[in-house]
Amino acid sequence: MLLSVFVVALTLLGCGEKATNNVDSVAAPKPKLSAVTLAASKKLWTSVALLAKAQGYFDQEGLSVTVSYQDGGRYCMDALISKSAEFATVVEVNVAYLGYTGNENVSVVGSIIESTSCGIVGRKSAGIEKPEDLKGKVLALSPGTGSELFAYKFLESHGLARSDVQLRKLQPKAIQGAIIAKEIDAAATWDPFIENSRRALGEDAFTFFDPKAYVGYMHVAVRRDWAEQHAPEVEAFLRALKRASDFIKSDPKHAQAILAKETAMNLDLVESIWKYFDFSLSLNPEKHLASIVSVGTFIKANEEAYKVRPLPDYSRYIDDKYLRHASAKYWRVTGSQRG
Numbered sequence: 001m002l003l004s005v006f007v008v009a010l011t012l013l014g015c016g017e018k019a020t021n022n023v024d025s026v027a028a029p030k031p032k033l034s035a036v037t038l039a040a041s042k043k044l045w046t047s048v049a050l051l052a053k054a055q056g057y058f059d060q061e062g063l064s065v066t067v068s069y070q071d072g073g074r075y076c077m078d079a080l081i082s083k084s085a086e087f088a089t090v091v092e093v094n095v096a097y098l099g100y101t102g103n104e105n106v107s108v109v110g111s112i113i114e115s116t117s118c119g120i121v122g123r124k125s126a127g128i129e130k131p132e133d134l135k136g137k138v139l140a141l142s143p144g145t146g147s148e149l150f151a152y153k154f155l156e157s158h159g160l161a162r163s164d165v166q167l168r169k170l171q172p173k174a175i176q177g178a179i180i181a182k183e184i185d186a187a188a189t190w191d192p193f194i195e196n197s198r199r200a201l202g203e204d205a206f207t208f209f210d211p212k213a214y215v216g217y218m219h220v221a222v223r224r225d226w227a228e229q230h231a232p233e234v235e236a237f238l239r240a241l242k243r244a245s246d247f248i249k250s251d252p253k254h255a256q257a258i259l260a261k262e263t264a265m266n267l268d269l270v271e272s273i274w275k276y277f278d279f280s281l282s283l284n285p286e287k288h289l290a291s292i293v294s295v296g297t298f299i300k301a302n303e304e305a306y307k308v309r310p311l312p313d314y315s316r317y318i319d320d321k322y323l324r325h326a327s328a329k330y331w332r333v334t335g336s337q338r339g
């Protein structure tokens with residue numbers, strides 16, 4: 001009797017293995033990927049998103065992501081609003097200015113970078129070796145970006161008014177060329193433009209960084225009406241970013257090599273400016289809202305065109321429900337801590 005039971009058990013086990021093998025031998029059809037476009041700059045500020053793309057994390061989450069590269073966050077915001085992209089990487093300055101337009105159809109659903117990489121590079125040959133030396137000099141900045149905000153706050157913190165310098169407004173990429181060609185005396189910008197300029201100018205370069213003047217945040221934004229109809233895609237996008245963020249933390253050297261290729265930067269340049277960036281997917285409604293409100297308040301107080309306008313209700317631009325849902329699922333599947 002025992003022998004018969006043993007034989008039956010082996011027979012059933014063998015059948016089960018055979019059935020499993022038959023199933024495995026037939027490749028399961030790949031699920032159709034949802035196609036979306038991400039407007040982003042090709043720089044370390046957007047590295048979490050760029051790495052998610054390079055490592056195939058978006059594909060693994062069911063998304064076919066096309067990256068539309070832009071020169072800065074303000075252009076990424078333009079692409080989002082014009083419906084050229086479903087996702088955009090934007091800084092708090094972009095959100096602050098958007099608030100004054102009355103357009104509330106944009107939601108920040110995550111933050112991927114905290115950075116102190118904004119600064120000023122000046123030329124010693126123009127007589128610049130300390131902040132006060134900027135007085136009377138030609139200072140270039142990029143309007144509507146962290147470059148502009150840093151410049152104004154830096155000047156203010158050193159007792160200088162905007163009227164004390166000769167402001168020149170240039171596009172982000174143009175600023176680097178202008179300072180290297182010595183067409184301007186100083187440039188307010190961010191890395192890698194600062195480091196590239198410093199290397200090109202050599203002994204003639206003098207750089208200023210001041211985390212107290214400005215800390216920048218790179219956010220992921222969506223159109224509110226689109227997101228409400230595509231919550232699974234938004235959550236999948238955020239899970240891919242979480243995986244990329246975790247990868248950067250666990251293997252920074254490998255991440256640097258990948259990002260050097262993705263941003264077309266030399267690896268030593270990536271390594272040298274890495275310290276100015278904190279790579280982490282998060283969304284702290286209180287903290288990130290405060291940073292946007294601070295910028296909006298500064299704009300209202302310092303720009304004539306905005307002084308008569310009411311301060312926007314920036315709380316309408318923060319929506320953490322997608323990240324909360326995405327994090328909960330990510331934690332259940334991977335065992336990782338929420339973040």
